[in-house]
Amino acid sequence: MKQINEIINFFKNITQEQLIDIGIALIIILFFCIFSRVFSYLIIKMFMFKEKDRKKIKNSPFYKPLKALFICAGVYVAILIINPPADILGVCKKVLDISIICIIANGLVNFVDPKKGIVKKLKNDDMPDGNRTVASFTSKILKYVIYIGAGLLILAVFGINPSSLIAGLGVGSAVVALAAQDFVKSLISGFSILSDRPFLVGDWIVVGTDEGEVVEISFRSTKIKTSDNTIVTIQNSVFTTNNVVNWSRMKQRRYLLNIKLPLETNSDKIEKIVNRIKFVLNNTDNVDKDSIQVHFNTIELDGVNIHIFMYTDIVAYAPYLAFRENVNEQILKVLESENVKIAYPGQNVYVHNVEEEEEIQ
Numbered sequence: 001m002k003q004i005n006e007i008i009n010f011f012k013n014i015t016q017e018q019l020i021d022i023g024i025a026l027i028i029i030l031f032f033c034i035f036s037r038v039f040s041y042l043i044i045k046m047f048m049f050k051e052k053d054r055k056k057i058k059n060s061p062f063y064k065p066l067k068a069l070f071i072c073a074g075v076y077v078a079i080l081i082i083n084p085p086a087d088i089l090g091v092c093k094k095v096l097d098i099s100i101i102c103i104i105a106n107g108l109v110n111f112v113d114p115k116k117g118i119v120k121k122l123k124n125d126d127m128p129d130g131n132r133t134v135a136s137f138t139s140k141i142l143k144y145v146i147y148i149g150a151g152l153l154i155l156a157v158f159g160i161n162p163s164s165l166i167a168g169l170g171v172g173s174a175v176v177a178l179a180a181q182d183f184v185k186s187l188i189s190g191f192s193i194l195s196d197r198p199f200l201v202g203d204w205i206v207v208g209t210d211e212g213e214v215v216e217i218s219f220r221s222t223k224i225k226t227s228d229n230t231i232v233t234i235q236n237s238v239f240t241t242n243n244v245v246n247w248s249r250m251k252q253r254r255y256l257l258n259i260k261l262p263l264e265t266n267s268d269k270i271e272k273i274v275n276r277i278k279f280v281l282n283n284t285d286n287v288d289k290d291s292i293q294v295h296f297n298t299i300e301l302d303g304v305n306i307h308i309f310m311y312t313d314i315v316a317y318a319p320y321l322a323f324r325e326n327v328n329e330q331i332l333k334v335l336e337s338e339n340v341k342i343a344y345p346g347q348n349v350y351v352h353n354v355e356e357e358e359e360i361q
Helices: 002-012 016-046 055-056 065-081 086-112 117-124 127-156 162-179 181-196 267-282 316-337 353-358
Strands: 205-208 210-217 219-226 230-236 242-245 255-261 295-298 302-312
Touching: 016 055, 016 065, 055 210, 065 086, 181 210, 205 219, 210 230, 255 316, 267 295, 267 302, 267 316
Parallel strands: none
Antiparallel strands: 205 210, 205 242, 210 219, 219 230, 255 302, 295 302
């Protein structure tokens, strides 16, 4: 309140010389505002001297923060020219210091942001998926470190000693530790995911009752997109207590089919069907020819069973369904051409007629 009254009194008792100083100060601020773009561009150009595209230079993570810093510098010079009372000058310096801290923090956050800065450059290079995931994960941790550091510096501007503040929190450290148990557990699990790499961004995984494509791995949780395009957020600690099935790590998918033919099908017909199915599979694309197995497997009460087994290098789920459909159609065509129908479960029932038996006697 005291500083506000001093500001009001300052403008009430303003002199002609002070008006001239204010005018000069405004000109200086305007000058820095106009030329901040030029200064920022030239400084970044010094570090990106090989870059010819002006747009890429202006998209640098430090371009906008540098512009803001030059404007703050102009405001500071203007305040010194006006030469306000000491209390007002102190308030202005604190505001400028906080602004500079926020601007520098913003520039550093942009520099380590996964969508721009150095991490974006790394992602554009020939970089393995695992390393890209680690880079994104590390950038998020660095962002939080920068935010915490900026917060501590702002506290120091207000004269608050961060170490004494942390010491004061020791009274409730037990409560904080209990509240942070799940957070720490998820954090450690996040590092475990990065080191073991059971899955990466883009993999299709199953964990518990949830299944979907991994879209983001953070230090606390993992987000997956399910088949109905909903996003499910799973705490990283869940992955340490549940088995994770990673379908994207498969090199081949298994095709398995058992066909039951009528019991009256003769042996020559069965042998011919087995050989024709083998021929069809050997001439089908994306089939591991060494894995093909077609056998007359068992004889049961309701029919004879033909066992068909093989591997395909089609691992993506939708293309695999199309592949399976094509193979099934070809097998059905073989059976149709041999005039053989697939047997269905049945049971013979014999009825004993008591009346007919009495008439015979």
